[in-house]
Amino acid sequence: MSYYKLDQNQFSDFVNLTNKVFYPLTNFVNKHEFLSILDKFTLNKKFFPYPIFFGMRKKDYLKNKNKKKLFLLYKSKVVAEVENLNFFEINKQKFGYKIYGKNFQKHPYFKKFKKENYKFLHFNIKKKYKINLKKKIFLNPSDFSKKIKKKPLASFHTRNVPHNSHIWIHNYLIKKYSSLLIQPLIGQYKKGEYKDDVIMRLNKMVIKKYNSKKIFVIPFFSYPRYGGPREAALHAIVRKNYGCSHFWVGRDHAGYKKFYNKYDSQIFCKQNQDKLNIKIIAEKEPYFCKKDNLIVNKCNCKINCKISVSGSKIRSFLIRKIKVPVMYMPKFISKNLNKLSLIE
Numbered sequence: 001m002s003y004y005k006l007d008q009n010q011f012s013d014f015v016n017l018t019n020k021v022f023y024p025l026t027n028f029v030n031k032h033e034f035l036s037i038l039d040k041f042t043l044n045k046k047f048f049p050y051p052i053f054f055g056m057r058k059k060d061y062l063k064n065k066n067k068k069k070l071f072l073l074y075k076s077k078v079v080a081e082v083e084n085l086n087f088f089e090i091n092k093q094k095f096g097y098k099i100y101g102k103n104f105q106k107h108p109y110f111k112k113f114k115k116e117n118y119k120f121l122h123f124n125i126k127k128k129y130k131i132n133l134k135k136k137i138f139l140n141p142s143d144f145s146k147k148i149k150k151k152p153l154a155s156f157h158t159r160n161v162p163h164n165s166h167i168w169i170h171n172y173l174i175k176k177y178s179s180l181l182i183q184p185l186i187g188q189y190k191k192g193e194y195k196d197d198v199i200m201r202l203n204k205m206v207i208k209k210y211n212s213k214k215i216f217v218i219p220f221f222s223y224p225r226y227g228g229p230r231e232a233a234l235h236a237i238v239r240k241n242y243g244c245s246h247f248w249v250g251r252d253h254a255g256y257k258k259f260y261n262k263y264d265s266q267i268f269c270k271q272n273q274d275k276l277n278i279k280i281i282a283e284k285e286p287y288f289c290k291k292d293n294l295i296v297n298k299c300n301c302k303i304n305c306k307i308s309v310s311g312s313k314i315r316s317f318l319i320r321k322i323k324v325p326v327m328y329m330p331k332f333i334s335k336n337l338n339k340l341s342l343i344e
């Protein structure tokens with residue numbers, strides 16, 4: 001028998017696909033599905049924005065190309081037995097253009113994509129083995145939705161420890177919809193980003209202050225694809241599958257540097273909200289107004305009063321061992337942070 005070791009990204013995709021987090025997609029795409037999603041944003045006539053594919057590097061492909069069956073392993077445990085292996089190719093330039101836009105050649109994730117996906121593989125999942133994941137890593141959508149008695153339920157995606165702009169958004173959503181799911185993306189392991197347990201712990205600490213039984217923090221076990229509007233729409237689908245009725249799409253949601261325009265993700269998701277079957281909240285980004293000395297998302301100042309509050313700014317304070325100013329983050333959060341909160 002042959003074994004194939006999943007990396008963490010593949011494993012999280014597998015977990016999400018087989019637990020209906022990406023529903024209606026429940027397995028890695030075949031060639032037909034891949035192209036249909038890229039060209040027409042559809043999967044079996046339903047709207048679907050982003051192909052979740054299984055790729056192999058050249059050396060792994062050469063090792064496995066004639067195999068009939070594989071055992072998929074994650075951290076030396078068998079996760080699944082798969083059969084009817086079918087390797088296929090996709091025009092990588094086309095993928096780059098469709099996902100990352102006209103400057104795709106320069107997108108670092110396009111370079112990564114080319115390197116990691118010499119060939120793509122479709123298979124049938126013959127047997128799925130029991131996977132024990134801690135609740136702080138993964139929660140099944142059906143287990144979570146059981147807890148929700150009433151709609152509306154708004155949702156917020158983040159990859160960060162909450163700062164003042166996030167807190168502004170939380171309060172905006174709580175006031176308007178009363179129930180809120182904060183669902184941080186965990187499972188990334190890029191140097192300089194926050195560690196998973198720090199993200200979860202501090203988001204949970206913040207909701208304690210809101211003192212409501214209708215506010216939740218659960219993980220979204222995945223990884224950033226920097227795929228802009230299409231990935232933002234995938235995030236909306238995830239929240240719909242967790243039982244949410246509304247989803248906040250941020251400014252440059254899932255964007256990377258200047259590859260997308262600031263509001264592309266909001267516009268794309270809003271245009272497709274009926275097909276996504278979840279209402280999209282597309283508001284202006286909050287900032288710190290230095291004239292009024294508070295966080296707002298609009299003001300009438302004649303002067304240039306805007307100071308942006310961003311996670312990367314705060315992380316740079318931590319790296320330089322500088323106290324995070326309270327205009328960026330309340331003290332009860334920042335006092336829990338230091339250089340060790342970040343991935344080394």
Ligand SMILES: [Zn+2]
Pocket residue numbers: 289290291292299300301305306
């Ligand atoms: Zn102002």
